[in-house]
Amino acid sequence: MQGKFDAIVGITNDFAKQHLNDEYAQLIRFATAALCRKRPSPLASGKEKTWACGITHAIGMVNFLFDSSQKPHVSAKEIYDWFGVSPSTGQSKSKQVRDILDMRQMDPDWCLPSQLDNNPMAWMISVDGFILDARSVKREIQEEAYARGFIPYIPADGKPSDIDGEQTSPHQSKKQVSPHQNKPVNSSLDALYVLDVFLIDGPITEKFIAKNPVISRTIEIKGSNTLEDLHKIIFKAFERKDEHMYEFQVGGRGPQDPSARRYGLKQAFSSSDFTEAPTGEVSSTLIATLGLSIDDAFGYWFDFGDDWWHQINVTNIAEKAPESKYPKITERVGASPPQYADFD
Structure with a gap:
């Protein structure tokens, strides 16, 4: 789906540059990535410009883009005209996007970060059965709500400086309050x-998911190991049999962030299947050179046909590794899904 993703966001980025802003562009990219990860992905069929229109329209509806008092403001007709689709097609595709991603107006998951303060839905929590505005409750309740991902930040501490400029992908858990954060x-x-x-997407049957709602592996690896070493231990951890193309996406906000640095196999540098060459080769890129810190998250994409997507969270970094053989698997949660699922 990488080619489809690149084609759609290429169109939406152009529209955002002309009529919207970076916030909208990023949110539209996140929505496109979320649709790519669906199985089966609805983006597999249909024209790129039609999907681009529908996704843009859907995000616009959530954020009242069509309200002339808002800035930026674009009418629905202007969107249809720019993308070259009929109003009926644009509305239909927008509804499809909203239904698939469970979007609604003022949806906190799809709200522009700069508008979170003005979105009451972003602050509603349930306390002992009562729906309350988190901004009016005690700090200890706010801290718990923030740690569990229910509110965007702790009001008394003020809005973090990165909320307006950058945002985490919707539906991605917010970070726990941690003394290691900085x-x-x-x-x-x-x-x-x-x-x-964490295995977050792939060709897995519903029956398998029901038995294994969380599938993760904890791995210890040294700074002197390479990304190729990391791939090999993940391959072993999930009990896979056949090798395929893969890449790591580092420095973004998790899997499928187009702003991330991509590290791939040597053949990816000359393959016509890629819109641009990766940043580096996995066999020569050391873990220590990635600039990782505690609480960072990065992506790992295995098998560009079946699309196994993983999110890798950095939970700890010790100054010196004890004497042992690295990398190694230290914990397994959930069974390993078969590499080739039988959906019959």
């Missing part, structure tokens, strides 16, 4: 990185 990057070759690798 810990500097450790670039030592002797450092020990503890990574939680």
